[in-house]
Amino acid sequence: MISFIFKRLLQSIVVMLAVALIAFSMFRFIGDPINNMVGQDTTQEEREALAERLGLNDPFFVQFGRFALHAAEGDFGISYKYREPVSTLIKARLSATLELSFVAAVLTLVVGIPLGVYTALKGKGLISKGIMTLSLVGVSLPTFLIGILLILLFGVILRWLPTFGRGDVVAIGWWTTGFLTASGIKSLILPSITLALFQMTLIMRLVRAEMLEVLRTDFIKFARARGLPDRSVHFKHALKNTLVPVITVTGLQLGALIAFAIITESVFQWPGMGLLFIQAVSDVDIPIMAAYLVLIAFFFVVINMIVDILYFTVDPRLRADSAA
Amino acid sequence: MDLLNINNLRIEFPSRHGTVIAVDDVTLTVQPGEVLGVVGESGAGKSTIGNAVIGLLEPPGEMTGGHVLLKSEQIDTLSPEAKRKIRGRRIGMIFQDPLTSLDPLQTIEQQLVETIDLHLKLGEKKSQERAVDLLRQVGIPDPENRIKNYPHQFSGGMRQRVVIALALCAEPEVIIADEPTTALDVSIQAQILELMRRLCKDKKVGMLIITHDMGVIADITDRVAVMYHGKLVEEGTTAKILGNPDHPYTQSLISAVPRPDVRLKRFPMVNYIEAESERPKNIDLSTHWLGRHRDFEAVDGPLLSLKNLVMTFVTRPAFLKRNRVSFNAVDDVSFDIAEGEVFGLVGESGSGKSTVARMICSLYKPAAGEVNFAGTDLTKIKSETERDYFRRQMQMIFQDPFSSLNGRMRVMDIIAEPIRFHKLATSNREVEQIVNDLLDHVGLGARASVRFPHEFSGGQRQRISIARALATRPRFLICDEPTSALDVSIQAQILNLLKDLQEELGLTMLFISHDLPVIRQMCDRVGVMKQGKLVEVSATEDLFERPTAAYTRELLDLMPRLDQLSHEGLEVVER
Numbered sequence: 001m002i003s004f005i006f007k008r009l010l011q012s013i014v015v016m017l018a019v020a021l022i023a024f025s026m027f028r029f030i031g032d033p034i035n036n037m038v039g040q041d042t043t044q045e046e047r048e049a050l051a052e053r054l055g056l057n058d059p060f061f062v063q064f065g066r067f068a069l070h071a072a073e074g075d076f077g078i079s080y081k082y083r084e085p086v087s088t089l090i091k092a093r094l095s096a097t098l099e100l101s102f103v104a105a106v107l108t109l110v111v112g113i114p115l116g117v118y119t120a121l122k123g124k125g126l127i128s129k130g131i132m133t134l135s136l137v138g139v140s141l142p143t144f145l146i147g148i149l150l151i152l153l154f155g156v157i158l159r160w161l162p163t164f165g166r167g168d169v170v171a172i173g174w175w176t177t178g179f180l181t182a183s184g185i186k187s188l189i190l191p192s193i194t195l196a197l198f199q200m201t202l203i204m205r206l207v208r209a210e211m212l213e214v215l216r217t218d219f220i221k222f223a224r225a226r227g228l229p230d231r232s233v234h235f236k237h238a239l240k241n242t243l244v245p246v247i248t249v250t251g252l253q254l255g256a257l258i259a260f261a262i263i264t265e266s267v268f269q270w271p272g273m274g275l276l277f278i279q280a281v282s283d284v285d286i287p288i289m290a291a292y293l294v295l296i297a298f299f300f301v302v303i304n305m306i307v308d309i310l311y312f313t314v315d316p317r318l319r320a321d322s323a324a
Numbered sequence: 325m326d327l328l329n330i331n332n333l334r335i336e337f338p339s340r341h342g343t344v345i346a347v348d349d350v351t352l353t354v355q356p357g358e359v360l361g362v363v364g365e366s367g368a369g370k371s372t373i374g375n376a377v378i379g380l381l382e383p384p385g386e387m388t389g390g391h392v393l394l395k396s397e398q399i400d401t402l403s404p405e406a407k408r409k410i411r412g413r414r415i416g417m418i419f420q421d422p423l424t425s426l427d428p429l430q431t432i433e434q435q436l437v438e439t440i441d442l443h444l445k446l447g448e449k450k451s452q453e454r455a456v457d458l459l460r461q462v463g464i465p466d467p468e469n470r471i472k473n474y475p476h477q478f479s480g481g482m483r484q485r486v487v488i489a490l491a492l493c494a495e496p497e498v499i500i501a502d503e504p505t506t507a508l509d510v511s512i513q514a515q516i517l518e519l520m521r522r523l524c525k526d527k528k529v530g531m532l533i534i535t536h537d538m539g540v541i542a543d544i545t546d547r548v549a550v551m552y553h554g555k556l557v558e559e560g561t562t563a564k565i566l567g568n569p570d571h572p573y574t575q576s577l578i579s580a581v582p583r584p585d586v587r588l589k590r591f592p593m594v595n596y597i598e599a600e601s602e603r604p605k606n607i608d609l610s611t612h613w614l615g616r617h618r619d620f621e622a623v624d625g626p627l628l629s630l631k632n633l634v635m636t637f638v639t640r641p642a643f644l645k646r647n648r649v650s651f652n653a654v655d656d657v658s659f660d661i662a663e664g665e666v667f668g669l670v671g672e673s674g675s676g677k678s679t680v681a682r683m684i685c686s687l688y689k690p691a692a693g694e695v696n697f698a699g700t701d702l703t704k705i706k707s708e709t710e711r712d713y714f715r716r717q718m719q720m721i722f723q724d725p726f727s728s729l730n731g732r733m734r735v736m737d738i739i740a741e742p743i744r745f746h747k748l749a750t751s752n753r754e755v756e757q758i759v760n761d762l763l764d765h766v767g768l769g770a771r772a773s774v775r776f777p778h779e780f781s782g783g784q785r786q787r788i789s790i791a792r793a794l795a796t797r798p799r800f801l802i803c804d805e806p807t808s809a810l811d812v813s814i815q816a817q818i819l820n821l822l823k824d825l826q827e828e829l830g831l832t833m834l835f836i837s838h839d840l841p842v843i844r845q846m847c848d849r850v851g852v853m854k855q856g857k858l859v860e861v862s863a864t865e866d867l868f869e870r871p872t873a874a875y876t877r878e879l880l881d882l883m884p885r886l887d888q889l890s891h892e893g894l895e896v897v898e899r
């Protein structure tokens with residue numbers, strides 16, 4: 001187990017270095033960094049002095065090493081547009097994105113898994129046929145459309161919920177949270193549903209398919225032949241055996257939730273990293289883009305680590321291999 | 325009073341193409357302490373009876389007639405909840421495959437305690453004690469500690485013991501065992517059957533044992549019921565059914581059982597089932613493509629000669645070489661096969677038989693040793709052209725007829741592929757003609773060529789595999805358990821076919837099997853393998869009559885006694 005974690009850590013470092021290399025090469029190949037920083041009337045001498053001061057004349061690998069070291073400390077330089085350190089900008093918006101993604105992920109699991117189990121067990125009922133049909137809508141409608149429709153219905157027509165922003169937030173250190181105010185929670189509802197809807201239907205369909213598969217296995221048949229009640233057969237034996245693939249997909253989707261909250265954030269003007277990133281793209285604000293890239297890769301790597309460790313706790317067969 | 329009565333049972337499976345009658349008017353009784361065998365081939369409806377008795381018929385199957393009585397109480401009309409309470413409590417069930425019968429994510433303690441507590445309401449503590457006690461009864465060593473283990477930490481035989489312990493949790497009155505030993509090695513099979521028989525006699529449990537294996541029937545049952553196409557064709561004491569069967573189907577079935585005691589020329593009367601088993605049109609081998617060009621260079625000495633073959637698998641990889649754990653799947657194996665000889669390789673699962681076969685046809689690269697084929701060491705060949713030259717002479721037939729054929733290709737393309745690859749025919753028309761002739765020759769008929777593999781039964785697919793192997797006009801055929809996935813009468817037909825082909829074409833064969841009686845019917849000489857080592861090589865008849873190695877004697881002792889089998893109409897090969 002420990003050697004396994006150690007191996008995964010080494011792999012993670014390689015992945016992070018590769019991503020850092022791509023992020024770093026953006027500086028070199030998308031426009032000239034000096035031009036991006038200085039005004040039109042700067043003289044050639046001043047430009048060269050700046051390049052020398054910023055280390056832009058050093059060899060490629062020295063520059064990359066410097067970038068990677070700084071990035072490891074959370075220092076991604078200064079935004080071209082805001083003239084502020086990128087780390088400060090991201091910190092201010094990180095909490096918004098993470099809270100939104102967290103709520104969406106919880107919603108996905110809390111709704112998706114039970115619906116998946118229900119439709120697997122009661123496959124012939126009218127309700128599960130209805131759910132399956134609706135889930136097709138969830139899979140096929142694009143996120144921005146769902147967001148706009150929700151805004152139209154709950155924000156414009158019914159006027160129940162706010163249509164943009166985070167509402168009032170409470171600051172705890174550098175972290176700002178919307179969980180502690182009524183308007184904060186109200187503001188979370190529409191964006192998190194929008195973000196979760198696709199994932200929800202995905203998890204539901206996955207759980208349903210896995211569950212149907214497991215229900216056909218011999219050990220379920222044998223459990224029934226021992227007279228175990230349906231409740232135990234379905235939840236104690238069958239559901240647990242569907243979890244390994246569900247964990248895999250949930251982990252990957254959680255990363256996707258954080259990374260691709262961009263659309264939802266733009267629709268709801270949610271002050272998160274996605275919004276920051278979109279603006280950075282249109283402004284060619286490379287330090288922010290680089291930082292975003294590295295940060296999202298970091299989230300994916302961490303989540304995947306957690307997923308791998310969860311495998312060990314769920315499936316004893318994997319534990320045995322490393323213990324033997 | 326009868327323990328279990330099944331009266332005029334009729335089970336139907338409605339489908340789009342009309343209703344299939346899976347079980348038709350079957351009546352059976354089981355007494356306390358009695359073992360009743362239900363025998364028949366796949367699709368005969370045996371398992372459906374077992375499922376119906378415990379109320380677990382798979383939809384859309386339904387009982388449309390008859391009753392099931394447990395101690396004179398009708399149980400088939402009970403509510404689903406009442407049926408559930410009988411399952412496990414009064415009727416226990418054991419399934420075929422111990423590897424998949426247990427929940428892989430729970431310790432066996434969790435599974436035992438849940439079942440015991442459910443039926444006997446003993447509470448956690450007492451249930452645990454009973455669980456340990458049950459494991460001891462079914463012969464699991466060190467039950468106090470082993471009970472904390474997960475299913476995957478047990479071997480197949482031990483897992484089947486756990487399954488039996490689970491079925492015995494609440495002291496049921498009836499046990500239904502559906503092919504309980506089919507997935508196990510002979511030595512484990514003997515132990516499990518002995519255990520089941522003892523439990524049955526000690527506890528006065530009635531047992532219904534469903535199997536296709538005459539060896540199991542001979543070993544354990546008191547009475548036998550023979551099923552064919554959903555109908556009960558014959559019932560009687562085990563001695564009567566095996567020794568003097570009345571019904572033609574039973575006679576055919578018995579004649580198809582490979583005999584451990586004598587070697588037969590061919591299996592007689594095996595054509596009761598598969599209509600296409602007759603060879604409608606034989607081709608004249610002296611003029612046909614398949615028979616011509618068999619002018620392989622003559623070899624001095626043996627055709628195949630293995631020298632000190634070793635194959636190593638790493639079971640625990642590690643960065644440092646000294647931390648790696650590996651084992652020798654094949655350990656210093658040497659033997660020769662002469663041209664035209666059928667050499668058998670026998671041993672239990674994991675003994676390295678198949679690994680040897682794979683090294684011979686260069687699917688595995690041996691860790692050490694030589695594979696000399698027609699005087700050339702195949703392990704030293706570098707060029708692909710030269711390798712193809714030898715590959716063409718050497719073909720393989722695999723065990724599982726379902727996964728060894730590409731389901732997306734038509735039979736024509738499956739068989740034509742090796743002919744085209746090795747450029748053995750000049751035109752497409754010739755290739756098609758050859759394929760059709762091959763299909764005729766293996767008894768399928770040329771009509772089969774336009775169909776897909778899934779349209780065929782297991783036996784027919786194995787015929788396709790044989791035709792594909794013949795398509796390169798090989799001189800050496802490796803058959804890796806070619807019949808162990810087949811029913812006994814189909815097995816007899818396939819073995820007959822292989823015998824005929826071997827004779828007609830003068831093929832040299834390596835025949836791998838775990839089944840000693842099959843080896844006796846097929847092979848001229850036999851090698852016995854145990855844990856990667858070759859423990860004995862001798863002529864087949866000598867091996868069966870005068871085994872030298874202790875392990876061979878052990879294996880022979882474990883063979884099911886089939887002395888009671890009828891000897892009528894057999895053509896024995898004289899020694």
